[in-house]
Amino acid sequence: MTNPASVDNITLFVALICVCIVIGHLLVENKWTNESTTPLFLGLCSGVVILLSSGGTNSRIFEFDEQLFFIYLLPPIIFNAGCKVFNRNAEYWLFGDQGLSRYAVHPCIAIDPPVFQLEQFFRLQILYTPCSILFGEGVVNDATSVVLFHAIQKYDLSDINVKTAFQFGGTFLFLFTTSTLLGVSVGLLSAFIMKKLHPGRHSSDREMALMILMAYLSYMMAELFDLSGILTAFFCGLVMSHYAWHSMTDGSKVATRHAFATFSFICEICIFLYVGMDALDLEKWNFVSSCPAKSVGMSALLLGLVLIGRASFVFPLSFISNLTKKSTSYKLNLKQQVIIWWAGLMRGVVSMTLAYNQFTRFGHTQQQANAIILTSTMTVVLFSTMVFGLMTKPLVRLLMPPPILNRNVLSSEPSSPNTLPLLHSSQDPESDTEHEDIHRSASLSRILSTTSNTIHRYWRKYDDRYMRPLFGGREVVHPVPASSTNNDSQ
Amino acid sequence: MTNPASVDNITLFVALICVCIVIGHLLVENKWTNESTTPLFLGLCSGVVILLSSGGTNSRIFEFDEQLFFIYLLPPIIFNAGCKVFNRNAEYWLFGDQGLSRYAVHPCIAIDPPVFQLEQFFRLQILYTPCSILFGEGVVNDATSVVLFHAIQKYDLSDINVKTAFQFGGTFLFLFTTSTLLGVSVGLLSAFIMKKLHPGRHSSDREMALMILMAYLSYMMAELFDLSGILTAFFCGLVMSHYAWHSMTDGSKVATRHAFATFSFICEICIFLYVGMDALDLEKWNFVSSCPAKSVGMSALLLGLVLIGRASFVFPLSFISNLTKKSTSYKLNLKQQVIIWWAGLMRGVVSMTLAYNQFTRFGHTQQQANAIILTSTMTVVLFSTMVFGLMTKPLVRLLMPPPILNRNVLSSEPSSPNTLPLLHSSQDPESDTEHEDIHRSASLSRILSTTSNTIHRYWRKYDDRYMRPLFGGREVVHPVPASSTNNDSQ
Numbered sequence: 001m002t003n004p005a006s007v008d009n010i011t012l013f014v015a016l017i018c019v020c021i022v023i024g025h026l027l028v029e030n031k032w033t034n035e036s037t038t039p040l041f042l043g044l045c046s047g048v049v050i051l052l053s054s055g056g057t058n059s060r061i062f063e064f065d066e067q068l069f070f071i072y073l074l075p076p077i078i079f080n081a082g083c084k085v086f087n088r089n090a091e092y093w094l095f096g097d098q099g100l101s102r103y104a105v106h107p108c109i110a111i112d113p114p115v116f117q118l119e120q121f122f123r124l125q126i127l128y129t130p131c132s133i134l135f136g137e138g139v140v141n142d143a144t145s146v147v148l149f150h151a152i153q154k155y156d157l158s159d160i161n162v163k164t165a166f167q168f169g170g171t172f173l174f175l176f177t178t179s180t181l182l183g184v185s186v187g188l189l190s191a192f193i194m195k196k197l198h199p200g201r202h203s204s205d206r207e208m209a210l211m212i213l214m215a216y217l218s219y220m221m222a223e224l225f226d227l228s229g230i231l232t233a234f235f236c237g238l239v240m241s242h243y244a245w246h247s248m249t250d251g252s253k254v255a256t257r258h259a260f261a262t263f264s265f266i267c268e269i270c271i272f273l274y275v276g277m278d279a280l281d282l283e284k285w286n287f288v289s290s291c292p293a294k295s296v297g298m299s300a301l302l303l304g305l306v307l308i309g310r311a312s313f314v315f316p317l318s319f320i321s322n323l324t325k326k327s328t329s330y331k332l333n334l335k336q337q338v339i340i341w342w343a344g345l346m347r348g349v350v351s352m353t354l355a356y357n358q359f360t361r362f363g364h365t366q367q368q369a370n371a372i373i374l375t376s377t378m379t380v381v382l383f384s385t386m387v388f389g390l391m392t393k394p395l396v397r398l399l400m401p402p403p404i405l406n407r408n409v410l411s412s413e414p415s416s417p418n419t420l421p422l423l424h425s426s427q428d429p430e431s432d433t434e435h436e437d438i439h440r441s442a443s444l445s446r447i448l449s450t451t452s453n454t455i456h457r458y459w460r461k462y463d464d465r466y467m468r469p470l471f472g473g474r475e476v477v478h479p480v481p482a483s484s485t486n487n488d489s490q
Numbered sequence: 491m492t493n494p495a496s497v498d499n500i501t502l503f504v505a506l507i508c509v510c511i512v513i514g515h516l517l518v519e520n521k522w523t524n525e526s527t528t529p530l531f532l533g534l535c536s537g538v539v540i541l542l543s544s545g546g547t548n549s550r551i552f553e554f555d556e557q558l559f560f561i562y563l564l565p566p567i568i569f570n571a572g573c574k575v576f577n578r579n580a581e582y583w584l585f586g587d588q589g590l591s592r593y594a595v596h597p598c599i600a601i602d603p604p605v606f607q608l609e610q611f612f613r614l615q616i617l618y619t620p621c622s623i624l625f626g627e628g629v630v631n632d633a634t635s636v637v638l639f640h641a642i643q644k645y646d647l648s649d650i651n652v653k654t655a656f657q658f659g660g661t662f663l664f665l666f667t668t669s670t671l672l673g674v675s676v677g678l679l680s681a682f683i684m685k686k687l688h689p690g691r692h693s694s695d696r697e698m699a700l701m702i703l704m705a706y707l708s709y710m711m712a713e714l715f716d717l718s719g720i721l722t723a724f725f726c727g728l729v730m731s732h733y734a735w736h737s738m739t740d741g742s743k744v745a746t747r748h749a750f751a752t753f754s755f756i757c758e759i760c761i762f763l764y765v766g767m768d769a770l771d772l773e774k775w776n777f778v779s780s781c782p783a784k785s786v787g788m789s790a791l792l793l794g795l796v797l798i799g800r801a802s803f804v805f806p807l808s809f810i811s812n813l814t815k816k817s818t819s820y821k822l823n824l825k826q827q828v829i830i831w832w833a834g835l836m837r838g839v840v841s842m843t844l845a846y847n848q849f850t851r852f853g854h855t856q857q858q859a860n861a862i863i864l865t866s867t868m869t870v871v872l873f874s875t876m877v878f879g880l881m882t883k884p885l886v887r888l889l890m891p892p893p894i895l896n897r898n899v900l901s902s903e904p905s906s907p908n909t910l911p912l913l914h915s916s917q918d919p920e921s922d923t924e925h926e927d928i929h930r931s932a933s934l935s936r937i938l939s940t941t942s943n944t945i946h947r948y949w950r951k952y953d954d955r956y957m958r959p960l961f962g963g964r965e966v967v968h969p970v971p972a973s974s975t976n977n978d979s980q
Contacts, residue, residue: 006557006561007561007710007713007714008714010561010710011707011710011711011713011714014703014706014707014710015707017699017703018700018703018704018707021689021696021699021700021703022683022687022689022700024696025687025689025692025693025696026687028692028693067496071496071497071500193512197512197515197516199511199512199515202515202518203515203518203755204748204751204752205748205751205752205754205755206511206514206515206755208748208749208752209507209511209752209755209756209759210508210511210512212752212756213504213507213508213511213756214508216504217501217504217505217508220497220500220501220504221501223497223501224497224498224501251744251748252748254741254744254745255744255745255747255748255749255752256748257745258694258695258698258741258742258745258746258749259698259745259748259749259752261694261695262695262698262699262702262745262749264695265693265695265696265699266699266702266703269699
């Protein structure tokens with residue numbers, strides 16, 4: 001009926017994903033592992049089996065297909081990342097003030113598996129806020145790095161001068177701006193359609209399908225115009241969850257959020273499984289084995305750059321953030337800064353797909369240099385995910401005071417799942433000046449929030465007066481605490 | 491980044507699906523159209539545009555890819571069909587006794603678009619029950635026809651005798667039984683995992699992902715073993731929604747149901763859009779134009795066979811069904827029988843995919859006979875969907891008495907969204923003997939229900955005593971009317 005080879009492969013791969021999910025569930029109580037470790041490890045195991053059964057010629061169930069990765073697997077992950085920035089807000093709104101602010105292990109948290117484990121540490125042991133910082137900058141970093149990567153591809157790096165550096169800057173800004181604008185436009189268009197037509201009135205499938213397809217369309221349009229699909233999908237997700245999501249029926253709201261998160265989850269497992277299997281591909285390692293020093297050097301260099309690169313902005317930004325805080329209890333101490341630095345060291349899906357896309361053809365390469373870059377990237381991903389990932393819990397335990405002490409800190413901050421400034425603004429549109437000290441916590445977003453205070457106030461007024469009536473947005477339906485959302489419908 | 495040609499095509503295709511959804515929504519108030527008409531018509535329009543812009547060489551955005559159809563688009567449709575049999579029950583349970591039984595246009599109905607329009611006629615104008623009959627036999631028919639088709643492919647039809655006829659019967663029974671058993675087994679395995687491990691405890695993504703992937707795995711395994719994936723996925727969906735679905739967290743329940751329905755909806759639109767575009771493929775029509783009489787004859791023959799085939803079991807079965815009814819108010823009158831006959835005449839997705847798969851290679855054929863069968867199938871699908879579909883509303887108006895009269899009939903039947911016997915049994919497990927007259931309505935399922943009464947009672951006892959404790963199942967959480975579900979947890 002269908003091509004037997006591909007049916008074989010897909011069946012085996014789907015079965016492996018199922019096994020991953022079950023093992024991942026069984027290991028979840030053991031917080032030493034994280035979501036990415038299981039598929040990576042299972043991928044490695046399957047790689048060994050395939051390698052042995054194929055007599056050392058192959059270690060993968062199927063070949064790398066950039067179309068599969070970039071057209072089907074990556075968009076849900078990126079779009080979901082954009083949505084999550086506001087979903088956090090949505091949870092807050094749906095489940096009321098009590099769920100998140102009391103830092104209880106609330107079921108609504110369960111929809112966020114990629115950062116779930118990490119978040120749990122933070123929620124239980126230190127401030128909630130650092131997770132929001134980690135999360136917020138994680139997705140923006142991914143998107144920005146992809147745009148940088150796109151921009152730099154257009155230049156010959158062996159002949160770089162001031163002029164090409166300026167040109168590169170211009171290309172970067174152009175790509176960043178146009179990709180963002182495209183994402184925002186498609187997001188607003190979908191919000192407008194949802195607000196004016198209310199497709200959910202007749203069929204909730206229709207509104208969910210429209211949300212999914214418009215998001216996907218934004219990504220594909222960006223790819224079509226040679227922009228950054230990742231940045232576009234991210235901002236489309238952001239705008240959709242700020243406007244369009246609120247025009248949906250209640251059932252669809254829950255369903256859309258879950259569906260996006262689930263598909264992102266499945267796609268991430270797929271990519272990690274593939275990376276695990278591909279890590280045993282002898283073809284690449286054969287190239288590398290002829291110059292082991294170069295390969296080890298490259299891996300160490302990349303790992304070092306990751307460590308230094310992250311340190312070079314986490315610590316200075318934390319310092320600036322601390323300067324703006326009046327109370328010491330809101331300041332990020334060195335231990336917290338180390339945790340924030342550490343938690344962003346794990347490289348994953350986006351790094352690997354970029355490496356595959358740039359340095360291989362259908363997962364194969366015949367050039368030594370490409371093979372070395374690819375195997376080094378793989379080493380960094382495997383090492384950072386498995387070693388750094390496993391070390392996170394002991395590190396948090398080592399650096400942070402026992403939970404009982406921190407619970408007191410937590411209880412002094414009743415209602416601030418503080419994420420990005422835009423989110424923060426949508427949560428308490430008018431009250432930030434009056435309740436500033438209560439509503440702000442020690443977070444990287446605070447410095448942004450403080451410096452752009454006036455801009456935000458104008459943006460909120462503009463949003464409430466012009467954007468929300470046109471594109472929809474959060475309305476207060478359930479009774480919520482007076483301090484957070486009752487001014488929203490003004 | 492990705493193959494530009496495919497990005498073009500996918501972007502255009504996704505944009506077309508979005509347009510379809512918006513137009514479909516705008517046309518929904520106009521009940522002359524149905525869900526399939528919009529994509530078919532839009533596909534035809536796009537076909538004209540592509541045909542003109544390509545100078546008559548091509549009418550499609552992309553070529554038919556059997557892998558795309560059979561591995562990605564068909565499984566969600568079939569699996570959702572299996573789920574819907576119980577989802578109806580789920581809605582009943584979630585929204586209480588009032589929603590469906592009062593036959594109001596309740597929002598919970600909105601999750602069922604493929605039969606939504608038709609259902610609305612029936613709900614508003616005649617009995618609710620005939621829809622359940624239509625729906626129930628629709629999916630079983632599809633699955634059975636696929637198995638028959640599979641079985642008959644193995645025989646040389648030019649040399650048929652008693653022995654091969656028996657062999658054919660044996661093959662059919664073998665395929666039917668093994669496919670069903672595989673679906674049931676995978677469904678039970680997923681239910682067992684969900685019941686024992688409760689993956690939703692830590693992450694609702696994990697349980698949703700597991701449901702989706704296990705369902706997909708059942709389909710792929712059936713294809714791998716040369717069984718009928720359609721039948722397997724249907725029964726897997728049926729078992730999952732009877733057992734596994736109830737072990738999920740509340741949010742995931744809603745989300746899974748919506749996600750399955752939405753993906754089924756999107757896949758259906760994809761296939762209809764493709765069929766609309768492919769209907770203008772000149773390659774096939776060139777073969778046909780050399781023998782127009784043969785082609786017209788074939789189309790007429792197929793259409794005639796559809797009409798006769800459906801009549802030959804709707805009317806006799808209705809007759810038998812009526813024989814078992816004591817009260818005339820429960821009997822299906824001739825007009826209702828005509829509606830049931832009529833509503834099943836529309837051919838769609840499954841017919842087209844089978845024709846493409848058997849008679850083309852990537853959507854192309856060089857044999858006249860194949861081209862004729864394909865164009866005739868297409869004619870039947872287009873004609874039945876568009877002409878029969880558009881005639882449904884006038885026909886129902888013509889044959890059925892005005893709504894006011896029927897509302898009285900409806901109000902005498904307070905609580906029976908009567909679907910398949912298994913569903914019916916799960917709804918009122920012990921009460922059917924006491925409340926028989928209230929709970930049974932004039933339906934085809936009644937004859938099954940009546941004749942297999944004893945078997946059902948034993949099955950229910952077995953289900954409650956052995957299956958549900960092991961695989962999970964509906965528990966009574968909300969207060970429900972005494973007559974329907976309070977004995978359920980025994």
